[in-house]
Amino acid sequence: MMGLETQLCKMKLRNPTVLASGIRGNNAHLLIRAAKEGAGAVTSKSCSLAPREGHNNPTMINTPEAMLNAIGLSNPGVEEEIGEIRAAVMGAKVPVIASIVAFSIEDFGKVAERISEAAPHMIEVDAACPNTHREGRMFSACAQDAAAVAKAVEEATNIPFSMKLSPDVPNIGEIAQACVDAGADAITAINTMGGMYVDAYARRAVLHNWFGGVSGPALKPVALKAVYNIRKAVGPKIPIIGTGGISTGMDAIEMIMAGANAVGIGSAVVLRKNVFKGVCSEMSAFMKEKGYKRLYELKLEE
Amino acid sequence: MILMLPQVATVAKAEKENSTVTTLTLNISLPRAIPGQFVMAWLPGFDEKPLSLAGASPVKISVGERGPFSSRLCGLKKGGKLWVRGPYGRGFELEGKKILLVGGGYGFAPLRFLADQARKKKITATAICGARSKSLLMAPASCKTLFTTDDGSAGIKGNVLAAMEGLFAREKFDTVYTCGPERMMGSVARLAKKKKADCQLLLERYMKCGIGVCGHCACGDRLVCFDGPRFGYEMLSNPEFERVWRDKAGHKVPI
Numbered sequence: 001m002m003g004l005e006t007q008l009c010k011m012k013l014r015n016p017t018v019l020a021s022g023i024r025g026n027n028a029h030l031l032i033r034a035a036k037e038g039a040g041a042v043t044s045k046s047c048s049l050a051p052r053e054g055h056n057n058p059t060m061i062n063t064p065e066a067m068l069n070a071i072g073l074s075n076p077g078v079e080e081e082i083g084e085i086r087a088a089v090m091g092a093k094v095p096v097i098a099s100i101v102a103f104s105i106e107d108f109g110k111v112a113e114r115i116s117e118a119a120p121h122m123i124e125v126d127a128a129c130p131n132t133h134r135e136g137r138m139f140s141a142c143a144q145d146a147a148a149v150a151k152a153v154e155e156a157t158n159i160p161f162s163m164k165l166s167p168d169v170p171n172i173g174e175i176a177q178a179c180v181d182a183g184a185d186a187i188t189a190i191n192t193m194g195g196m197y198v199d200a201y202a203r204r205a206v207l208h209n210w211f212g213g214v215s216g217p218a219l220k221p222v223a224l225k226a227v228y229n230i231r232k233a234v235g236p237k238i239p240i241i242g243t244g245g246i247s248t249g250m251d252a253i254e255m256i257m258a259g260a261n262a263v264g265i266g267s268a269v270v271l272r273k274n275v276f277k278g279v280c281s282e283m284s285a286f287m288k289e290k291g292y293k294r295l296y297e298l299k300l301e302e
Numbered sequence: 303m304i305l306m307l308p309q310v311a312t313v314a315k316a317e318k319e320n321s322t323v324t325t326l327t328l329n330i331s332l333p334r335a336i337p338g339q340f341v342m343a344w345l346p347g348f349d350e351k352p353l354s355l356a357g358a359s360p361v362k363i364s365v366g367e368r369g370p371f372s373s374r375l376c377g378l379k380k381g382g383k384l385w386v387r388g389p390y391g392r393g394f395e396l397e398g399k400k401i402l403l404v405g406g407g408y409g410f411a412p413l414r415f416l417a418d419q420a421r422k423k424k425i426t427a428t429a430i431c432g433a434r435s436k437s438l439l440m441a442p443a444s445c446k447t448l449f450t451t452d453d454g455s456a457g458i459k460g461n462v463l464a465a466m467e468g469l470f471a472r473e474k475f476d477t478v479y480t481c482g483p484e485r486m487m488g489s490v491a492r493l494a495k496k497k498k499a500d501c502q503l504l505l506e507r508y509m510k511c512g513i514g515v516c517g518h519c520a521c522g523d524r525l526v527c528f529d530g531p532r533f534g535y536e537m538l539s540n541p542e543f544e545r546v547w548r549d550k551a552g553h554k555v556p557i
Binding site: 022023024025026027029030032033045051052053054056057058059060061062063067069071074075076077080197199201202204206208266267269270 | 307548552
């Protein structure tokens with residue numbers, strides 16, 4: 001679509017919509033499907049060094065205001081994922097971003113090195129998972145740990161990588177800058193925000209894991225602020241994939257105005273049919289109406 | 303898309319249907335649910351799994367004992383509690399004037415629900431209910447029901463395909479509906495195609511979210527929870543149909 005092209009590091013995207021990680025799995029068939037459905041780039045579900053079964057169900061709950069999930073990072077492990085990413089790179093006519101996760105700094109380097117064999121266009125690093133060496137605290141909870149992860153990945157691969165950060169911090173801009181200083185090529189913001197649903201009849205949390213990550217419409221204001229803060233911190237040159245609560249073209253326009261170069265779409269793939277195409281045509285309509293020719297013209301007036 | 307939290311339900315009736323299957327009738331109704339759709343049934347603190355609806359007003363589910371979760375569900379007595387959310391997925395579409403229902407094992411449960419709906423719409427249904435042996439047969443549907451067993455301990459000796467061939471030799475059916483083991487459904491669909499009937503089948507996969515997000519229940523590029531579980535002839539050209547499912551970690555497992 002005219003005027004919607006964007007760039008993330010060396011990747012040229014036909015439009016700024018990116019299938020977010022964790023949506024529709026580790027499987028090449030589904031990544032190719034999202035590309036056919038109009039996504040400008042696709043991100044795989046995070047893979048770890050060893051296979052993971054994840055949590056028991058319920059792993060996901062969907063209400064009008066929010067989606068809450070604790071799948072537990074289930075994935076078949078990097079060994080099997082290499083084949084899936086390879087197949088996706090071959091079959092999807094758009095850039096493929098391979099998401100990785102680990103539970104120690106060292107393992108982040110190992111997974112990054114292995115997944116690079118599949119030659120994805122970019123690697124996304126889920127730094128919002130718990131660090132088993134720090135009583136389960138998220139790597140992205142502090143600048144120092146997040147930077148250590150970025151450094152490990154930087155040393156393990158030549159493929160550009162984006163650090164995906166959690167919004168559950170008071171200083172996301174500072175953390176993003178520390179990642180960039182340690183070698184990160186881009187930032188994906190945000191991961192889900194911690195949350196919980198309770199069933200009063202069962203007198204329990206609804207998710208088997210009790211806590212999970214909030215996504216969907218409720219996350220949008222949180223994501224907009226995070227992206228805005230990160231843009232201020234890292235300056236104009238570092239690409240940002242703004243993710244969280246985007247389901248319409250106007251959501252995407254707002255996210256780009258707040259500082260994103262591309263927009264991740266996750267929960268909305270089930271909220272709306274043909275979400276990628278829908279978001280793009282609504283963006284075009286707004287840009288035409290307001291006389292914008294290119295995405296970079298979408299800026300806040302301060 | 304249905305957005306909801308689980309709702310609590312009480313078991314109004316628990317009937318042991320055969321040596322492995324228990325049919326639970328709940329005290330809630332899902333009046334808009336149709337045969338082929340499923341609910342996510344939750345036992346708090348334990349697990350939650352998809353179960354095809356065997357009835358909607360009131361909600362009925364037929365549970366085959368396979369593992370720890372289904373055993374616990376089968377052990378529920380009258381007054382026992384479970385939580386359900388749904389209905390989810392695309393159910394069967396009733397098409398034609400004369401239809402054939404072909405079920406294997408407890409896959410027959412949603413077809414009985416379909417037979418009830420067909421009767422209301424004055425569509426003539428005939429059913430074939432197959433199992434390995436008599437102790438695994440399900441109760442008949444509300445329409446004419448033929449039984450088959452592999453070992454001949456009840457009904458016609460042989461599989462459902464032989465019975466299906468026999469019926470097609472005498473009469474014509476507009477649509478064949480099938481639910482049961484995947485390879486059986488594949489064979490039923492191929493035979494239906496040969497007989498120039500339409501076909502709808504109900505697929506099963508390991509499910510996590512149940513709403514089309516996690517991608518775990520993929521069959522090729524189709525999601526069983528979201529695009530299905532009812533599919534048609536397109537499944538015969540799906541690269542993973544009758545071949546692969548994904549386990550809890552997402553490993554591909556041969557069928």
